[in-house]
Amino acid sequence: MRAFADYNPRKLMFAAAAVLTLAVAGTALAQRDPAYAAARAAGQVGEKMDGYLGYVTPPGGDIRALVEDLNIKRRALYSEKAQAAGATVEEYAFTTGCRLIAQTSPGEKYEGPGGGWLTRTSAPPQRDSRCP
Amino acid sequence: MIADELTRSLSPATSRVMRVWQAREQRSGWRAVRAAMMLVFGLAAVPLMLSGCISVTAPDKPIVIELNINIKQEIVYRLSADAANTIDKNPEIF
Numbered sequence: 445m446r447a448f449a450d451y452n453p454r455k456l457m458f459a460a461a462a463v464l465t466l467a468v469a470g471t472a473l474a475q476r477d478p479a480y481a482a483a484r485a486a487g488q489v490g491e492k493m494d495g496y497l498g499y500v501t502p503p504g505g506d507i508r509a510l511v512e513d514l515n516i517k518r519r520a521l522y523s524e525k526a527q528a529a530g531a532t533v534e535e536y537a538f539t540t541g542c543r544l545i546a547q548t549s550p551g552e553k554y555e556g557p558g559g560g561w562l563t564r565t566s567a568p569p570q571r572d573s574r575c576p
Numbered sequence: 577m578i579a580d581e582l583t584r585s586l587s588p589a590t591s592r593v594m595r596v597w598q599a600r601e602q603r604s605g606w607r608a609v610r611a612a613m614m615l616v617f618g619l620a621a622v623p624l625m626l627s628g629c630i631s632v633t634a635p636d637k638p639i640v641i642e643l644n645i646n647i648k649q650e651i652v653y654r655l656s657a658d659a660a661n662t663i664d665k666n667p668e669i670f
Contacts, residue, residue, distance in 0.1 A: 475667055517669045525662050531655055538647050539655040543663055544670060574649040576656045 483507050490553030491544045495537030500553045500561050542575035
């Protein structure tokens with residue numbers, strides 16, 4: 445075995461680049477499900493104030509299953525993170541909902557402070573007064 | 577022989593009229609009726625006494641019930657950075 449310092453720096457850089465490429469590819473794989481992304485873009489599914497996804501139009505069976513699955517996963521994550529942060533699940537979910545509404549892309553739907561569905565424009569979204 | 581009776585029982589210190597009234601009250605349940613009447617008049621007097629000092633007015637604004645009233649802004653501010661981190665780390669479900 446050679447000591448770490450004996451490795452060619454160029455080879456090390458190459459290896460580091462390869463690891464980085466794999467990491468980026470891994471992140472890309474963990475992106476949104478294409479059907480979910482399409483439903484969002486089409487305005488069938490929107491971000492609610494409570495941190496979960498909601499149906500803007502009555503969903504088909506596949507969209508419903510997809511959204512329910514995502515909401516269950518979100519709830520599990522919220523409860524884990526809320527416990528770590530010493531907050532309630534609702535508080536953590538609501539805070540995340542503030543962020544998620546802020547991150548929507550133009551054309552996507554979100555729940556406004558009045559409770560109705562709004563379409564995101566290039567302007568900042570209308571959010572609850574408690575959102576940071 | 578003198579009888580060795582030193583004392584004799586006295587009649588109770590009530591007059592004949594009182595005994596008659598006592599007997600009548602025990603029979604008729606008049607005490608119970610009197611107690612019930614006092615209770616009824618007592619209860620009836622309460623609203624009369626209160627009406628003089630308490631006035632209730634209807635609010636001029638509609639009552640709004642906010643759904644998430646229990647979530648405080650300071651908590652949202654405290655959790656905000658944590659929430660942003662959570663979203664970034666779990667892009668597949670957001």
